[in-house]
Amino acid sequence: MITGSDFYHVMTAMVPLYVAMFLAYGSVKWWKIFTPDQCSGINRFVALFAVPLLSFHFISTNDPYAMNFHFIAADTLQKIIILVALAFWSNLTRRGSLDWTITLFSLSTLPNTLVMGIPLLKGMYGDASGTLMVQIVVLQCIIWYTLMLFMFEYRGAKLLISENRGGDMVMNNGHEGGGAGEKAAAAADGKAKIMPPTSVMTRLILIMVWRKLIRNPNTYSSLIGLIWSLVSFRWHVTMPAIIAKSISILSDAGLGMAMFSLGLFMALQPRIIACGKSTAAFAMGVRFFVGPAVMAAASIVVGLRGTLLHIAIVQAALPQGIVPFVFAKEYNVHPDILSTGVIFGMLIALPFTLVYYILLGL
Structure with a gap:
């Protein structure tokens, strides 16, 4: 049974996030305090420092030897x-x-776990x-953001091939393809271009994905955080106080800054529902119903019961994650749908998750 105290704890965790947003x-x-250029600077700070350090904090303090493998298996x-x-x-x-x-994979499986999920589920x-x-x-x-990057890059490579510019693409990256580019921009009559073999295309896609990953601060924060957690929890090593304090200054502000950045992004959009009402309704249906339904089925299959089952379903009903939208915007694959999923999803997330929480607690 849901008590008034339970509801108060949830609101205590969530209301401050919405205040920042x-x-x-x-x-x-309304108040015209920040210009678009200033908003861009704030967003860049959040992307390069606040969120990566926030991710590092959570990952590095997680005991990898005590992970709930049933819960991970369900997810x-x-x-x-x-x-x-x-597929x-x-x-x-x-x-x-x-x-x-x-x-659809982004909408149904990649919720805003870091920014909203942790405080909401704790409450x-x-x-x-x-x-x-x-x-x-x-x-x-x-795993999953890397898979997303791979799919985006694979899509880009297919588009270049379909436009008969595969040879040009390999030529532009020939210094990484081991000379494959020179063998391929060759042409039988000066008009037709030889398409690169599958092995060359696969290698090129992997190179593109690697380039994206090594330029992403979140990659470093996640990897270093995982390595540190493996070391610290295995040999009980404590992080030096100077380093810990340096990280905590920014990571403590990371959650609020991430929500503040999201509010800035919302204000800069011409309208909240950028993709149209019918598409937005479809996207919200996938986000808040399809994802949790499949999660419920997967959780039951792996044997989750009781509170663990409830947590799995509620976290699957969180609003759209911000990182998939960043990818969608960068690769120009339905960015209007993903932006609507982030913005509109944030506005209706609290009532939806509360309904799931209440129904599962009956």
């Missing part, structure tokens, strides 16, 4: 089920496409649920 929104939309199975279903849909139906496969189910959310974040950063 709406203060940022008002400072741009992994949910993503695999949806990915396989989308079949994309290849066996006329309406299916790689673009929609990527977008609902206590500190133990926060530890589970950190485990989900670790897998997101290391």
Whole structure:
């Protein structure tokens, strides 16, 4: 039974996040405190420092030797089920496409676990649920965001091939392809271009993905945080106080700054529902119903019961993650849908997750 005290704890965790978001929104939309250039600078600070250090803090303090493998298995199975279903849909139906496969995978499986999930679930189910959310974040950063990058790069390579510019693409990256570029921009009659072999294309895609990853601060924060957690919890090593304090200064502000940055982003958009009402409704249905439904099925299959099952379902009903939107915008794959998922999802997330929390607690 949900008590008034339970509801108060949830609101204590969530209301401060919304306060930061709406203060940022008002400072741009109504009070004109920040210019677009200043907003860009704040967003850059959050992307390069606040969120990576926040990720490092959560990952480095997570005990990798005490992870709940049943919970991790449920989360992994949910993503695999949806990915396989989308792959079949994309290849066996006329309406299916790689673009929609990527977008629907993002909408249904990649919630805002770090920024909203940890404080919300802690308010609902206590500190133990926060530890589970950190485990989900670790897998997101290391596995699923890498998979997303690979799919985006694979899509880009296919587009270049379809435009008969595969030879040009390899030529432009010939210094990494071991001379393959020179063998391929060659042409039989000066007009037709020789398409690069599959092995060359695969290698080029991997190089593109690697370039993106090594330029992403979140990659370093996740990897270093994981390595440190493996070392510290294995040999009980304590981080030097000077380093710990240096990190905590920014990581402590990371959560609030991430929400503030999201509010700035909301205020700079011409409208909240950028993709149209019908598409937005479809996206919200995928985000708040399809994802949790598949998660419930996957959790039951791996044997989750009781509170763990409730946590798995509620975390799957969190609003759209911010990182998938950043990828969608960079690669121009339905960025309007993902931005609507982030913005509109944040506005309706609290009532939706509270409904799930209440229904599961009956």
